[in-house]
Amino acid sequence: MRKFLVILILAVLGFYLFEAFSGLGLGFPRFEHGVKDYYLDKTVSELHVANTVTSIVVSFRGFDTLGEVTVLFLAVSALGSVLYKRRHDVGSRSILFASSGIVRSGSKLLFPAIILLGVYIFIHGHLTPGGGFQGGAIIATGFLLMLLAYENFRVSHHVLSYVESLAGIIFVVIGLLGFIDGGTFLQNFLPSGILNELFSGGVIGIIYVMVGFKVAAELTGLIYSVLHEKD
Amino acid sequence: MVGSPVLLIAVPLLAAFVIPLIGMIWKELVRIVPGLVLAYMLVLSVTLLVEVNQNGTIVETIAGWKAPWGINLVYSNLTGLLATIITTLGFLVWMFSYRFKRNVDFEPAKKYFIFLMMLVAGATGIVITGDIFNQFVFIEITGISAYALTAFYTGRNSAEAAFKYLMMGSLASSFLLIAIAIIYSQLGTLNMAEIASKMHTMDPVFKVIALIFFITGIGIEAEIFPLNGWAPDAYTEAPGPIGAAFAGVVVKAGIYAVIRMVFTLFDIPAAHDFLITIGLITLIVAESTALRQEKLKRMLAYSSIGQMGLVLVAFGIGTHAGVFAALFLMLNHAVIKPLLFFSGSYLVFNSKEKRISEVNGLGKFMPYTAGLFALGSFAIVGLPPFAGFWSKLSVLTAAADEGLLLVIALVLIVSVIEIVYYFRVVNRIFFQEYNKEESVVPHKPRFNAIIAMTVLAILILVIGFYPDAVTGMLHSASSDLLDKSGYIDNVLQVGQSLIR
Numbered sequence: 200m201r202k203f204l205v206i207l208i209l210a211v212l213g214f215y216l217f218e219a220f221s222g223l224g225l226g227f228p229r230f231e232h233g234v235k236d237y238y239l240d241k242t243v244s245e246l247h248v249a250n251t252v253t254s255i256v257v258s259f260r261g262f263d264t265l266g267e268v269t270v271l272f273l274a275v276s277a278l279g280s281v282l283y284k285r286r287h288d289v290g291s292r293s294i295l296f297a298s299s300g301i302v303r304s305g306s307k308l309l310f311p312a313i314i315l316l317g318v319y320i321f322i323h324g325h326l327t328p329g330g331g332f333q334g335g336a337i338i339a340t341g342f343l344l345m346l347l348a349y350e351n352f353r354v355s356h357h358v359l360s361y362v363e364s365l366a367g368i369i370f371v372v373i374g375l376l377g378f379i380d381g382g383t384f385l386q387n388f389l390p391s392g393i394l395n396e397l398f399s400g401g402v403i404g405i406i407y408v409m410v411g412f413k414v415a416a417e418l419t420g421l422i423y424s425v426l427h428e429k430d
Numbered sequence: 431m432v433g434s435p436v437l438l439i440a441v442p443l444l445a446a447f448v449i450p451l452i453g454m455i456w457k458e459l460v461r462i463v464p465g466l467v468l469a470y471m472l473v474l475s476v477t478l479l480v481e482v483n484q485n486g487t488i489v490e491t492i493a494g495w496k497a498p499w500g501i502n503l504v505y506s507n508l509t510g511l512l513a514t515i516i517t518t519l520g521f522l523v524w525m526f527s528y529r530f531k532r533n534v535d536f537e538p539a540k541k542y543f544i545f546l547m548m549l550v551a552g553a554t555g556i557v558i559t560g561d562i563f564n565q566f567v568f569i570e571i572t573g574i575s576a577y578a579l580t581a582f583y584t585g586r587n588s589a590e591a592a593f594k595y596l597m598m599g600s601l602a603s604s605f606l607l608i609a610i611a612i613i614y615s616q617l618g619t620l621n622m623a624e625i626a627s628k629m630h631t632m633d634p635v636f637k638v639i640a641l642i643f644f645i646t647g648i649g650i651e652a653e654i655f656p657l658n659g660w661a662p663d664a665y666t667e668a669p670g671p672i673g674a675a676f677a678g679v680v681v682k683a684g685i686y687a688v689i690r691m692v693f694t695l696f697d698i699p700a701a702h703d704f705l706i707t708i709g710l711i712t713l714i715v716a717e718s719t720a721l722r723q724e725k726l727k728r729m730l731a732y733s734s735i736g737q738m739g740l741v742l743v744a745f746g747i748g749t750h751a752g753v754f755a756a757l758f759l760m761l762n763h764a765v766i767k768p769l770l771f772f773s774g775s776y777l778v779f780n781s782k783e784k785r786i787s788e789v790n791g792l793g794k795f796m797p798y799t800a801g802l803f804a805l806g807s808f809a810i811v812g813l814p815p816f817a818g819f820w821s822k823l824s825v826l827t828a829a830a831d832e833g834l835l836l837v838i839a840l841v842l843i844v845s846v847i848e849i850v851y852y853f854r855v856v857n858r859i860f861f862q863e864y865n866k867e868e869s870v871v872p873h874k875p876r877f878n879a880i881i882a883m884t885v886l887a888i889l890i891l892v893i894g895f896y897p898d899a900v901t902g903m904l905h906s907a908s909s910d911l912l913d914k915s916g917y918i919d920n921v922l923q924v925g926q927s928l929i930r
Binding site: 216219222223224225233234235237238241258259260261262263265266267269270272273274276277279280281283360361363364365367368371372374375377378381383384385386387 | 592611
């Protein structure tokens with residue numbers, strides 16, 4: 200009876216929400232005076248960035264990106280603190296069956312290519328689709344592949360936390376340099392270069408590379424600590 | 431050069447990334463640096479508040495993009511006051527827990543101080559930002575720090591409490607995101623001031639749906655009645671000082687987000703009646719549940735929820751007097767409830783169950799801590815010479831001005847309930863015999879904890895005997911909240927004058 204009531208209420212709520220949402224008109228060019236035209240114009244004319252999504256994520260709403268990077272950092276630290284054991288020797292993983300020779304040699308071959316792809320994606324974040332978050336996630340999948348293929352593949356926790364902290368520090372310091380130079384936090388203080396070249400967009404490229412390093416280190420650390428969790 | 435509002439966010443973020451590195455150099459630094467950062471935030475927020483009082487609202491742009499296009503921070507009388515409350519509490523919680531896990535375990539201590547600092551920084555961000563998506567990001571930062579702190583003692587109960595909180599918090603985040611998406615799809619902007627100025631063009635159906643999603647989402651942080659299931663468990667299972675941080679920091683930021691939506695962003699008059707109704711329900715349910723609690727921290731948690739209900743009622747009255755009363759209540763609650771949590775957590779320090787029945791006769795062994803707990807109890811129920819009296823009085827007069835007799839009656843009845851359950855504890859502490867089998871072994875508070883508690887006690891006495899010390903600030907903060915067109919002008923003016 201109670202379950203039935205819950206389902207009924209959810210159904211009624213869902214129906215009305217669906218009604219309302221179908222009227223929202225998401226995806227249609229509804230407003231003339233929104234912020235979008237300004238973004239499209241300034242991305243090319245002032246920032247000299249080819250990828251508008253990147254310019255919105257890193258420049259117009261760069262403060263949010265700094266916040267999201269912090270959210271990721273906190274989430275990974277929180278997981279680490281929940282899984283932390285007093286005498287923390289990283290235990291060996293429980294493995295049901297060893298990976299086959301094909302997987303092992305194949306992943307050895309793929310690993311450098313995956314890392315290279317990830318690096319390419321975050322270095323070219325301001326030119327082509329993708330960026331720090333995507334590139335970092337791809338690098339982490341490379342480490343995941345190695346961890347799955349080799350039982351005794353080790354990643355140094357110290358190196359990961361150095362990379363993570365340094366990338367975060369550089370992000371905030373770039374923001375503070377912009378603050379000292381131009382008066383507002385995260386402001387561009389480097390020449391913006393020529394559109395469509397690798398060195399263009401001022402600080403945007405540097406920030407996205409740092410985001411890439413940070414995301415890669417954090418996700419790798421996350422995978423590593425979850426894989427080595429046993430009780 | 432006093433600095434600017436953005437440093438309230440940038441400096442703690444920088445420190446959060448630096449702490450893991452400097453912890454490798456000297457372990458004591460992971461305790462000292464967060465304290466320095468919180469002290470800096472406190473000094474900065476106070477100096478900025480003084481400046482705002484003289485020169486008017488500070489609107490700061492970020493990344494060089496002016497108001498409607500980029501993100502901006504608004505440091506006004508209201509947001510400055512709340513930011514000051516939050517940073518003060520954050521600093522005191524740090525001071526109280528300075529020796530936490532010292533000489534015991536380094537890794538958890540490092541995490542604890544990072545999370546505490548980010549909790550305070552996130553809450554400050556929620557309060558001073560002028561952009562709804564940015565506010566969402568800060569709600570995430572605060573939320574994740576809070577889940578991590580709840581799960582800190584990796585036991586069964588704390589895991590359950592943290593999981594409950596995490597589930598509700600994630601649901602809240604998705605609701606907020608839906609609300610933000612609705613607003614953006616209709617108005618094409620995320621800037622609070624621009625949303626407020628365009629709100630009248632929005633279809634009322636979407637307006638109501640967006641407001642419902644907002645209040646449901648933020649209501650979880652603000653402990654509004656049906657959404658506060660996480661709070662008692664989280665307050666009980668988190669380390670002692672963190673209960674104080676939840677009551678003084680997280681909830682204040684949540685309440686601010688709710689009232690900013692209702693007062694500035696949305697122009698729905700019925701929302702005020704909704705606040706009164708939901709506030710009264712929260713108040714009555716929470717206080718009557720508090721009466722039945724057997725564990726000290728759970729009782730304090732329910733009392734905290736009840737106080738937030740009262741704050742919502744006062745905001746719902748909607749007049750200047752009502753807003754003034756609500757802000758006064760928030761200030762007093764931020765001073766009194768942490769004192770109760772601090773002293774309460776020392777009263778039941780050596781107890782596993784943390785039951786109220788175990789505090790019998792502790793007044794003889796730890797007179798100072800017990801005395802402070804009694805002082806906090808008297809203040810929060812609203813006995814005359816203490817801080818709580820003035821705020822409760824101003825709620826009652828604000829309600830009387832509007833002729834809301836039901837509100838007055840219920841607030842008075844609930845005050846009686848509050849007196850019953852707080853005095854029950856005080857009675858046990860001072861007038862019951864100490865019993866070796868039942869009572870807790872007394873635990874002497876550390877020096878830093880005594881200082882933190884004494885500062886709060888002094889604040890209670892100062893506000894109690896000389897309320898004029900704060901009323902001026904509260905009056906200007908309440909006119910600031912009610913001045914919607916002033917807010918819009920302040921923010922968008924910056925946008926117009928600096929267009930390149």
